[in-house]
Amino acid sequence: MLRLEQVSKNFGGLPALSNVTFPVAQGQLTALIGPNGAGKSTLINCITGVLDPSQGSITFQNREIAGQPTHIISRLGIARTFQNLKIFPRLTVLDNVLTGLTSEGGDSMLMAMLRLPALRHRERRLRLRAMEALDRFQLADKATWPAGILAYGDKKRVELARATVGNPQLLLLDEPVAGLNAEETAAVGEQLRRLRSSGHTMLLVEHDMDLVMELADRVVVLDSGKCIALGSPDEIRRNPLVLEAYLGRTEAIA
Ligand SMILES: Nc1ncnc2c1ncn2[C@@H]1O[C@H](COP(=O)(O)OP(=O)(O)O)[C@@H](O)[C@H]1O
Ligand SMILES: [Mg+2]
Incomplete structure (x- = not known):
């Protein structure tokens, strides 16, 4: 491959x-x-x-x-996680994971973030997928939290959820x-x-x-x-x- x-x-x-x-x-x-x-x-x-x-x-x-x-x-x-975490601290946990789905449209992480408002309203289906990914990493109960306040271990798992949500x-x-x-x-x-x-x-x-x-x-x-x-x-x-x-x-x- x-x-x-x-x-x-x-x-x-x-x-x-x-x-x-x-x-x-x-x-x-x-x-x-x-x-x-x-x-x-x-x-x-x-x-x-x-x-x-x-x-x-x-x-x-x-x-x-x-x-x-x-x-x-x-x-x-091709999706990845970073050794040194790269999450958006002010975005919610759910939105961080949603950025992993916008790469399907070919966006960079920054573009992905900028497109989030539109995405959020347009695509209930994508939100469901992001929630499923959070659920797999035991993060569903923290979906609405700003990612920046999570403990280190949770942040690592947000990255994993973001990297895997698009089924790369x-x-x-x-x-x-x-x-x-x-x-x-x-x-x-x-x-x-x-x-x-x-x-x-x-x-x-x-x-x-x-x-x-x-x-x-x-x-x-x-x-x-x-x-x-x-x-x-x-x-x-x-x-x-x-x-x-x-x-x-x-x-x-x-
Ligand atoms: N952006 C960079 N600029 C200069 N040197 C770098 C940079 N990134 C990594 N290095 C150097 O390249 C080598 C390999 O680093 P790295 O790939 O991070 O190793 P590993 O992930 O195996 O610990 C190290 O000597 C590191 O200092
Ligand atoms: Mg390394």
């Missing part, structure tokens, strides 16, 4: 990604792991058009998307359970399991190795911007290069 070929990204001459090549197969959950600073978020940003890769090709359903603007890419059916073809999740407590992690893990079994294609950046090993069909390991391993969870667990990449580091293996 998605294919990265020799993708590189430099920041002021420093390489954040170097010749990264891997596929994301349809209907599978591909996990993207690696120590902090490995380039995982940069990769997600290149796929979604937030960043232009310096080199290389990214094809989605055989169509080149590298360097395309974010609204074009989201219109093709490809879902990119950048550390969806980071900072969540055990109970919240279990609830989000259950949602990921459900998304996976309903056939969603996902690329999951995550530090929680139990979750990664349980959910992933394939694991891609980045270290210092390079793809150092690619395989099944079992292969990755036993890969000496992966063990070496993590040896002596303070972060947990992820």
